[in-house]
Amino acid sequence: MAFAVSSIMLFFLLVLLPLSATAQPYGNVTLGSSITANNANSTWLSPSGEFAFGFQQIIRGGYLLAIWFNKIPERTIVWSANRDNPVQAGSKVQLFADGRFELSDPRGHRIWATPLSLGGVAYGAMLDTGNFVLANTNSVVLWQSFDEPTDTLLPTQTLNQDGTLVSSFSKTNFSSGRFIFRLQNNGDLVSCTRNFPMDDIIFPYWSTKTVDSGFQVIFNQSGYIFLVAKNGSILNFVSSTSASTSQFYQRAMLEYDGVLRHYVYPKSANSAGGRAMAWSTMHFIPSNICSSIKQSRGGGACGFNSLCSFGTDQMPKCECPIGYSFIDPNDRMSDCKPDFAQQSCNEETHETDLFSFNDMPNTDWPLSDSAYFQQVTEEWCREVCLNDCFCTVALYRDGNCWKKRYPLSNGRVDDNIGGKALIKIRNSNATADSSGSKKSKRSILIITGSVFLGSSMFLNFLLLSFICLYAFCFSQQKSKVIQALQVLPGLNIRRFSFKELQGATNGFWEELGRGAYSTVYKGIIKNDNTETVVAVKKLHKMATEGEEEFKAEVSSISRTNHKNLVQLLGYCDEDQNRLLVYEFMSNGSLANFLFENSRANWYKRLQIAFATARGIRYLHEECKNQIIHCDIKPRNVLLDESFTAKISDFGIAKLLKPDQSRTTTGIRGTKGYIAPEWFRNMPITVKVDVYSFGILLLELICCRRNYERKVEAESEMILADFAYDCYKEGTMHLLVANDDEEALNDKRFDKFVMIAIWCIQEDPELRPTMKRVLQLMEGSVEVPIPPDPASSITSI
Ligand SMILES: *[C@@H]1O[C@H](CO)[C@@H](O)[C@H](O)[C@H]1NC(C)=O
Ligand SMILES: *[C@@H]1O[C@H](CO)[C@@H](O)[C@H](O)[C@H]1NC(C)=O
Ligand SMILES: *[C@@H]1O[C@H](CO)[C@@H](O)[C@H](O)[C@H]1NC(C)=O
Ligand SMILES: *[C@@H]1O[C@H](CO)[C@@H](O)[C@H](O)[C@H]1NC(C)=O
Numbered sequence: 001m002a003f004a005v006s007s008i009m010l011f012f013l014l015v016l017l018p019l020s021a022t023a024q025p026y027g028n029v030t031l032g033s034s035i036t037a038n039n040a041n042s043t044w045l046s047p048s049g050e051f052a053f054g055f056q057q058i059i060r061g062g063y064l065l066a067i068w069f070n071k072i073p074e075r076t077i078v079w080s081a082n083r084d085n086p087v088q089a090g091s092k093v094q095l096f097a098d099g100r101f102e103l104s105d106p107r108g109h110r111i112w113a114t115p116l117s118l119g120g121v122a123y124g125a126m127l128d129t130g131n132f133v134l135a136n137t138n139s140v141v142l143w144q145s146f147d148e149p150t151d152t153l154l155p156t157q158t159l160n161q162d163g164t165l166v167s168s169f170s171k172t173n174f175s176s177g178r179f180i181f182r183l184q185n186n187g188d189l190v191s192c193t194r195n196f197p198m199d200d201i202i203f204p205y206w207s208t209k210t211v212d213s214g215f216q217v218i219f220n221q222s223g224y225i226f227l228v229a230k231n232g233s234i235l236n237f238v239s240s241t242s243a244s245t246s247q248f249y250q251r252a253m254l255e256y257d258g259v260l261r262h263y264v265y266p267k268s269a270n271s272a273g274g275r276a277m278a279w280s281t282m283h284f285i286p287s288n289i290c291s292s293i294k295q296s297r298g299g300g301a302c303g304f305n306s307l308c309s310f311g312t313d314q315m316p317k318c319e320c321p322i323g324y325s326f327i328d329p330n331d332r333m334s335d336c337k338p339d340f341a342q343q344s345c346n347e348e349t350h351e352t353d354l355f356s357f358n359d360m361p362n363t364d365w366p367l368s369d370s371a372y373f374q375q376v377t378e379e380w381c382r383e384v385c386l387n388d389c390f391c392t393v394a395l396y397r398d399g400n401c402w403k404k405r406y407p408l409s410n411g412r413v414d415d416n417i418g419g420k421a422l423i424k425i426r427n428s429n430a431t432a433d434s435s436g437s438k439k440s441k442r443s444i445l446i447i448t449g450s451v452f453l454g455s456s457m458f459l460n461f462l463l464l465s466f467i468c469l470y471a472f473c474f475s476q477q478k479s480k481v482i483q484a485l486q487v488l489p490g491l492n493i494r495r496f497s498f499k500e501l502q503g504a505t506n507g508f509w510e511e512l513g514r515g516a517y518s519t520v521y522k523g524i525i526k527n528d529n530t531e532t533v534v535a536v537k538k539l540h541k542m543a544t545e546g547e548e549e550f551k552a553e554v555s556s557i558s559r560t561n562h563k564n565l566v567q568l569l570g571y572c573d574e575d576q577n578r579l580l581v582y583e584f585m586s587n588g589s590l591a592n593f594l595f596e597n598s599r600a601n602w603y604k605r606l607q608i609a610f611a612t613a614r615g616i617r618y619l620h621e622e623c624k625n626q627i628i629h630c631d632i633k634p635r636n637v638l639l640d641e642s643f644t645a646k647i648s649d650f651g652i653a654k655l656l657k658p659d660q661s662r663t664t665t666g667i668r669g670t671k672g673y674i675a676p677e678w679f680r681n682m683p684i685t686v687k688v689d690v691y692s693f694g695i696l697l698l699e700l701i702c703c704r705r706n707y708e709r710k711v712e713a714e715s716e717m718i719l720a721d722f723a724y725d726c727y728k729e730g731t732m733h734l735l736v737a738n739d740d741e742e743a744l745n746d747k748r749f750d751k752f753v754m755i756a757i758w759c760i761q762e763d764p765e766l767r768p769t770m771k772r773v774l775q776l777m778e779g780s781v782e783v784p785i786p787p788d789p790a791s792s793i794t795s796i
């Protein structure tokens with residue numbers, strides 16, 4: 001019985017509510033009144049002064065026609081007429097004599113208005129509930145702001161079917177944003193992602209599941225928010241608080257992050273009872289928005305490629321993964337873009353050696369899968385993603401491997417996820433900037449221009465021929481434009497005085513390395529405000545060398561430009577002193593990396609193999625003047641700060657003794673890496689480098705030196721021989737340590753051993769070219785069965 005009575009009372013209350021809202025005829029806005037956006041004090045206040053209606057400046061020169069809490073310093077906006085279209089100073093809102101209520105810009109264009117059909121408006125009023133009303137002479141409300149909510153509900157406000165809150169775009173941008181809270185006309189109350197910038201819904205991430213029964217959302221005077229059925233029974237409590245509306249300001253707001261929060265603010269220090277004089281959250285829905293949103297379209301709770309985590313402060317936080325950054329740095333809900341060029345799908349390069357993975361535990365981007373594999377190892381998972389130019393992330397969990405495609409959506413970080421996401425990033429973004437092309441071209445002009453004006457005839461000639469050669473080289477490499485543009489060697493090459501280099505190296509103090517023909521020192525070159533760390537190579541006395549020849553060779557070296565070659569920055573040829581200045585490679589030589597530290601990761605080793613092969617291919621085939629290195633070995637492969645391999649000392653062979661490319665004396669190479677033809681009466685060709693590369697490749701695969709005395713059996717001492725024996729007997733696993741599982745599990749392992757055996761054929765004719773070697777390594781060509789390296793030569 002009591003229930004029936006209270007229901008009936010509630011029913012009356014609901015029906016009569018619009019009328020009861022008329023009951024505060026105080027501080028009337030009379031017909032003809034207007035306010036203009038520019039005077040801070042021109043507002044219409046509610047009788048208590050708690051709410052104001054007027055213009056609030058939200059951005060420089062941009063005003064919202066709004067209602068706000070007027071007695072708190074934040075002046076929190078609860079409603080606005082023109083959120084998507086802020087107006088300039090001088091705009092005006094006016095209640096016309098005929099009852100039209102309009103906002104117009106300074107030129108008189110209408111920006112917003114109440115419906116024209118309202119007849120008999122007698123006055124307007126800002127009520128103490130925060131509701132602005134237009135009423136007739138009988139105080140019947142004809143229009144009210146409560147019926148057109150923006151993102152906020154206030155106590156005594158109701159949300160009827162089709163009533164919608166749309167979140168702001170961001171904390172500071174009040175434009176319509178990415179989320180919707182709506183009582184649908186089927187009765188379901190939902191929070192959804194919005195199909196920005198359209199108003200339709202993509203994905204409901206919270207719902208009362210009240211299809212066919214939900215009728216109205218009520219925010220009552222006691223601070224309860226609930227959904228009722230048509231007969232008045234309560235279907236769902238959205239929120240409630242013990243804080244009374246007499247002591248606390250209250251509001252429920254769908255915020256820019258998609259969370260509906262019920263806030264309270266003490267009206268006075270007395271009522272605060274120790275609480276801060278600030279808005280505090282009483283309740284919020286959904287409980288974890290990061291895990292609630294899983295949509296097939298759109299980015300998710302955060303933008304594309306972004307990651308959502310729900311912290312202890314109960315706020316969702318959007319962050320870009322390492323290597324990515326926000327498209328709009330001021331909008332943390334925006335998409336994340338990679339800070340590097342995407343992996344090339346060019347069949348020839350594939351760039352697999354230029355990418356590696358960052359491990360991110362408990363991270364997932366559900367619904368972005370492009371492939372799924374079961375019962376695989378993590379290494380297998382990494383490799384399959386690395387070799388797929390469309391794979392952006394691999395997810396590995398308990399033997400399962402998912403490949404994820406770009407752009408990634410619904411990203412989240414959460415302890416419940418388990419496993420780890422492996423996000424693919426370019427090792428160094430130094431070569432990635434395609435916008436660099438314009439810049440670089442212009443800098444050629446500037447540099448050449450200024451140099452022509454201020455240098456000697458000889459240098460001009462050198463430069464001119466160099467520019468032509470550069471252009472030639474460049475036109476041959478259209479597909480590699482991106483890699484090649486970063487620095488323009490040679491154009492930047494500088495001639496140093498001996499004194500300068502003496503100063504830069506602090507009197508040749510810190511020795512980096514020493515070879516038969518040169519010693520290398522660390523130095524610092526100061527230029528304006530920048531300091532560049534360099535390696536200064538001091539060539540030991542070269543008896544017969546002429547100055548011109550030295551210059552010619554230096555310019556030939558400087559003309560090379562490849563990401564896998566160490567860059568020459570300058571030179572010095574003063575008196576008897578011959579020095580070369582190179583970029584400094586912070587991670588030392590491959591020899592250190594391979595033999596002196598703990599065993600290097602298999603994939604890293606493969607990357608280095610690819611990089612070295614590309615560098616040699618460039619020297620042999622891709623530039624105008626073919627360069628035979630003559631001394632390929634781990635000491636001459638250096639690693640930069642991101643462990644990208646770069647070949648050093650190329651071109652030196654010629655500097656040391658001119659015209660030696662077909663010499664039969666004066667062996668330049670290093671023992672162990674030297675091709676047999678050096679010892680025979682045979683011409684020296686690029687194939688000597690292929691031989692040395694073959695040895696280096698074996699060392700990379702097996703992680704040991706070609707010649708090693710401390711081995712179990714004598715047959716293992718020389719790696720090249722040992723490798724072929726193992727290959728012949730099908731025991732190639734003996735080549736690597738038992739626990740080098742990554743190598744042993746890689747199906748390419750055998751293939752790489754076979755390629756190395758091809759490279760170390762004693763007959764140079766049988767060795768593949770470097771171009772071919774790369775095709776074999778990349779898998780675009782099958783590796784044929786290699787013959788015994790020594791067999792061919794025995795008959796010669
Ligand atoms: C507001 O206007 C209505 C209708 O004209 C009138 O009944 C009421 O007294 C007015 N209130 C005030 C405070 O002027
Ligand atoms: C607004 O009103 C306050 C208090 O009445 C006054 O101190 C202030 O100068 C006024 N500001 C403007 C812009 O008129
Ligand atoms: C607010 O966001 C909207 C939607 O992206 C954008 O069009 C508008 O320029 C932004 N306004 C400001 C002031 O940044
Ligand atoms: C009110 O309506 C709801 C849903 O439509 C229904 O479940 C409930 O039984 C009704 N209650 C009464 C008292 O009619």
Ligand SMILES: *[C@@H]1O[C@H](CO)[C@@H](O)[C@H](O)[C@H]1NC(C)=O
Pocket residue numbers: 220221222223224234
């Ligand atoms: C608000 O709703 C709650 C829950 O139904 C109820 O207990 C309370 O009495 C209501 N307050 C008012 C003023 O209607």
Ligand SMILES: *[C@@H]1O[C@H](CO)[C@@H](O)[C@H](O)[C@H]1NC(C)=O
Pocket residue numbers: 323339425426427428429430
């Ligand atoms: C890419 O380069 C920028 C600027 O040089 C640097 O701040 C950033 O850390 C680099 N990113 C990676 C992944 O190396």
